Amino acid sequence: MRAGTAGLRLSDAQRLAWLRLIRSERVGPTTFRELLNHYGTAAAALEALPDLSRRGGGVRGIKIASRPEAERELDALTRLGGRLVALGEPDYPAHLRHVDAPPPLLSMLGEEAIARRPAVAIVGARNASLAGRKIARSIAAGLGEHGLVVVSGLARGIDAAAHEATVDTGTIAVLAGGLDQIYPPENEPLLRSLVLAGGAAVTEMPLGWSARARDFPRRNRLISGLGLAVVVVEAAKRSGSLHTARFASEQGRDVLAVPGSPLDPRAEGCNHLIREGATLVTSAADVIEAISALIDDRPAEPPRHLEESEAERSAPMGEPDDAVRSRILEALGPTPTAIDEIIRECALDAGVVQLVLLELELAGRLERHGGGTVSLI
Incomplete structure (x- = not known):
């Protein structure tokens, strides 16, 4: 069945093969898609990996995730109360599947249906001011009351304020590490409360994975991809929040920013975004007005060239000379x-x-x- 077909559900065997493939060495989202498009199934792609690496001039064998390793991860995720959601399945976040190279698998904890609701990301400084956290809570709460899900990264400061304000209306925390490696640790109670209240936590990283510095840009790309727009509240000139805004622009998302005092370094990034064309906002009403045309715009079906089928296919392409x-x-x-x-x-x-x-x-x-x-x- 095509991964773009409405109602796709991978079988247990297919899900295990997908997990093995994406956890194998040098296989990222783009490579995963190309392998599946070429070989038709993850199982067939797994068999082809050693030969592909050899033909490319690899000096050592490629490490392929074993079946027991994948089974252990699935079992541990189930014990945690989570599940793996595949690209093309109904519970895969609707807007994320349209970004460039979406993760083929997401680990999700919490309410499945929340991923199908329209969402807005709110990000900002970890060392946020009291005023910054206050306006983040106000904007987040107003968006929640309007029926929008708020997405953020569970970081200290603005992220935490946005999540706290929307525990009861629906919020998604995007993690840079595994679902069992919460960072920062003091926000673990916040994560538990938002999940219990009907929200969710998502990540593309495996269980047991502790977030490293280079994992946060990957997380930020998911934060921007999950929503219709990104709202930045307090951000220094060089910050992860500005990376999220850049990802949003690349993904065709609206970028909105709350202005701040030119005397506060935490406002420098937001003021720069506004000078560069971001929409100035100071309230939830401003955000809703800016994205009103997008809220009811249902995303189209995902691209239908990603395959996962055991059906007979045409003969594979011969080896290039x-x-x-x-x-x-x-x-x-x-x-x-x-x-x-x-x-x-x-x-x-x-x-x-x-x-x-x-x-x-x-x-x-x-x-x-x-x-x-x-x-x-």
Whole structure:
């Protein structure tokens, strides 16, 4: 069944294979999608990984998540009260599935239906002022009363204030680590209360994963992708909140910001966003007015080229020869290059180019960047 088909539910065996594939070495969301598109099922892609890595010039074997490892993660997630939601399933967040390279699997704890409601993200400074936390609570509460879910990152300061104000109306906490590795630890009671009240916690990271600095940008990308818009309340000039705003712009989301005193460094980021074109807001009414046309705009079905079927498929593409690989390697370099440009300049079938790029990536020789660009490592 196609992953874009309404009502898709993976079987237990398919879910286990999806989990093994995304937990395998060098397989990220984009690579996962390309593998599934090419091989049809996660099980078939898992079998192909060693050969792909070898063909790409890998000097050592690729680490593939084992079946027992995946089973242990699923069992532990079930004991925690959570579940894995796959891209294309009804409980997968509706707007997140339309971002560039959405996570194929999300670990979710809490109410499933909340992911289908329209949402707005609120982010801001961890060292927020009293005034900043107050306005964050006010905006969040007003959005909740209007029926909107509030999304944030469970961090200290603005994030926590936004969650606290919407425990009773619905809020989603996006984590940078596993569902059992809450950061900061003092917000664990807040997470428990919002989940018990009908909210949810989501992450793309496995159980037991402690968040590292490089995991927070991945989390911020999910925060912006889950909602219709991002509201920034207090943010320094260089902060994770501005990264979230940048992700929002790249994802086609509205960016809104609360202005602040030019004397407060925590307002510098918000004031900069407004100068760059973000919508100035000071209340929930301002936010609702800015996104009113989007609230009832139901997202379309996800792209229907992601496959997960045991049905008979056409014969797989043959292995590209060395001349083709050399031509593609010559087109690559340390500077990120658009895949479409490689296809055009090499005058090769898109499927052939994507297959060679998969080989190189699984061999540890290729890095993917935003906007469909790649570079040699």
